[in-house]
Amino acid sequence: MTGSPDAQTSLHYLPLSEQAKRIRFGELSAVALTRAYLGRIRAHNPTLNSFITVDENGAVDQARQVDDAIARGEEVGPLAGILIAVKDSIPTKGLKTTDNSNLLADWIPEHDAAVISRLRQAGAIIIGKANLNEFGWSRPSEADLAPPPWNPWNPRHASVGSSSGSGAAASGGLSSAAIGTDGGGSIRLPGGAHGLIGFKPTHGLVSRHGMDHNSHSEISPLTRTVEDAAMMLDAMAGYVPEDDMSWLGEPVGYSQRLTDADISGWRIGVPWQFICSAPNEPEVEEAFERFLDKLESLGCELVDTPVRGLAEARMANFLVLNAEAYQRHAKSVGQNWDKYGEITRVYLLQGAYLSADDLLNAGEVGRAVRHQLETEVFGETGVRALAMPTSPFVTAERSRRPGEHSRGINACFTAPFNITGHPSVSVPAGFSESTGLPIGAMLTSALHDDLGLLQLAYAHEQATDWHLQHPDLEA
């Protein structure tokens, strides 16, 4: 279900880099862009459920301020007038933040999370709060505060989460871009399933200050192009002193340096044994092989690279997620049992049985796998990035099969790199003929080589046309 010519050229599907340029040079009014997206949301959100809250008045007011500033000749930020959908777990000052839970149905934060402040400082406008699995955990349910989002590429299929509404908003042309969180794959998995760039930065590069603690979950952009992801990262990355996990280093100006590297000759590691041991669907395998062929045609050298401990890293990551989710909700879940979703509240209790030993052992395993990746894979063998499918499965429904879901098999490729902290990106790699849904491929690079990863993803993007195709919701 790739779009009509109109869909390819419409304002709402323009890359945010192009939207920002037109606004800056007075060729496009921020108010006009905002109204275009609000119109799309009014038309399509009732069926897609991408947004839980839409800030119509606030967005138009902020857009007017952008237009006025430009008319006065004032300098505006690089994201001036750009409309961002924000996962509804990330606090936004004065704008309801529900985590898609009845428990927080009316919570209006008094402060922005640090990343929201940074985006606003860059000129971005928060158009609304995007749907998600309740508390970014468990499985979605029609009984959630907001019903689950549907994938714009084929609205008969659910959106993959947990940043599902963010994925639906960005791919359906309901916002310029979106942000979400990735604690086990929740940006990269929806990135793959919505034909988007889902970029999880190195641990600590984007601060989580101002939202709930989670050791290995990174606030991350979901965008339609790599340049858009780089521009978002430019705005989102940076040291926040109040955050003990925030990285002290200076961001490097990602969007300005996308073409600085020649990727020919880069060694791309493929952990074939690990990949082939997953229950990959045939269409995923085909798309991944085409993805590797494309990298090879760009001059990359593909190297079979066994990596030990990715399964254990996935397990360790989920133990930490379980422990932290339980710790956060232990008192509340008993007091407010009926306000939690029936599935969520049971998922939240998984951590009740874990001991301090279990948690510390998990941390130890994560460090062992991180060390191996840094010293052997990205060190001695000279691999510049690891290539893997983003998910073994095409549809959200398949990825939620009981038994496999609780073991994290849907996140078998993504979750290991949460506990290790490595930057990792899902890029569009094709489509499923049987469903019309996009399929992603994933690249992962050494710690703090976020720039190299973006450069590689950009080179791949320039050699393909997946990013030029969009769902046609009017069809």
Place this chain on the structure above:
Amino acid sequence: MEDPGSPSDIIRRMGSIAPLTKADATQLHQLLAGVRAAADRMTELAPVFPDEIDPALLSLTVDGDSNVAEGELS
């Protein structure tokens, strides 16, 4: 990780925290099987002090199957 026992044991143990029904406990029992397997695997890998985790004990497959002889690896 402690053995959660049966769904009835889970209802008893968790009673002070949340009012689980039998259906909740059955679902949690199934989920805890995966959590326990993961925790047990972490315990297996934990080294004897002052050693570090032996990388050779880490698996090469999605299911964490480490029964692959070195000679079989490419």
